Amino acid sequence: MAGVTVIRTMEVEAMNFKKNLKSKIRLDGLLQRVLNTIREPPEESSVDKELTREILKTTDFKYKKIGNLEFYMRPMESEIMEILVLENELPIYHTTLGDLTLRKNPHWQDLVSIRNLRKIMNDQDVLASKGRESLKRLYENALGRLDLTYTEDDIESLVIDAQLGIEQRSVKRVRESLDLFFGLLGFEPVLFKVIRPEVHMFGRPVSEREGVPLFEHLVVFNEATLSLGLRRGAFSPINDLHLDWVIRYSDGMAEADLHGTEVLEFLAEMALSQKPLVREMFIEWRPGPSDARSTNAEAGMRG
Template sequence: MSFKENLLEKIKINRLAKQVIATIGPPDSDRKADRNSMRSLLEMSTYTYRKERDLDLYLRDAAAAQTNILVLDNDLAIYNTFVEDVALRKSPTVKEMISIRNVIKILNDSDVVISKKEDSVKTIQQECIETLDLSFDESDLNEIVKDGCASLERDYAEGVIESLELFAEILEYEPAPKAFKISHHKGFGVLSRKESGEIVFGPMVIYSLIHNSLNLIDRQVGSFDKEAIEFIHQIASQKEQADAEGPDVFEHLKQKALRQ
């Protein structure tokens, strides 16, 4: 796959992992993990699906007798053991429960569990990303710039946002936090937080879904600075001039990515 395709894959992986983690509750919680999103994430990994009894298992190395095995249930536990051992511990038969040794295994799986819940999701997420070639050169970035500019010219919002998301991934930009969100706009930028609790956002790019206008603000703005935030709104509504506008924004992001 091309660099752009691999980067889009990474964005999808991160999005799925975030969706799953958001549904995981604390111990003894009634909240259910998002199994559909987790299944989609596992399908992007090198893990192999296997049905055992009533269990949905995903094996890291299907050819090995002992391997890492994720059980797709609410705990999302990853075991390092045999398939038969996981079946015994998670879905024992009446005959198996007669054995005291088996009962001990069923009641305590700490000897074979590597991780659970959020930690397991992050493990699969990282393993998925490690399969991708994310190296790039200027020609790869030129492709993103070209697609973004063409989408901007055609008033194709989805294409503009895709190119912005690709550069945001490369530059580690975050979506605009609540204090900087503007209705009917998409924003990405550098996000940090001061010890005082103030959120600092910027440099940032802002795209208007209604006016198809793209602006760059090449400075940091604190969430407590109401005057500066109002200035951002003025730029977004095209009442003030940005540091870069339109296609120039994509070229600016490309040069920043090359320097990085």
């Protein structure tokens, strides 16, 4: 019975790990979508409030509506709160709820005080952040609530799930395992319009040169054949030799460094040899999947 209990405990822990990792992947996606609606300066943004609400649901900020204002707040020290006002600039303040209500929603009686007028006209003394910096705070808060630690058994379960998916000819199961690996290791889609639509490529960004991302360890997944391949080392979407390999490999004319289970084992080794990477997507706006990277790839082919 003790052995059965241990196995069940391991299964529960693996399920919790996958659940939390899926939550992180969803959080990453929400963050990127909101970032794409933010421009600088924040005053010129038209932030997606519904998506921002979805992010806020994953934090420990509590909702409160006063008049037409939507506040999300969490305690700091004494009566001081960290308060986000859900408006285009996404300002976050460190002050009391009463003080912020006075500044944001004053009554006419409040306007007879010069001290109050100064507060209403200038919030810099309590403003902590806005725009991307506020999203960074929300993201880090939400991420800190997820237990993303993992064991060798957790990683092995991802490998087994992918192997079973291949054996069962289940694209969905294979993609789910790959997506979990990619979310853990910071891999991103690398899009090329010049290859077959059933072929999907992923790489881990390592740097950027003249606006073009550089990747390492290109993973290629063919949904039609359920085949996996991996090209070791650095990869650039504007390098002619690399692009030539992509086309020849997708046509079955070139070999990958690793195949099938070897790819899964390689990803597992990466996960076990380092801490999971958290993408700093809040630093800058990134183009959507339909534009820059595919455009850069095609430009590289023409060059």
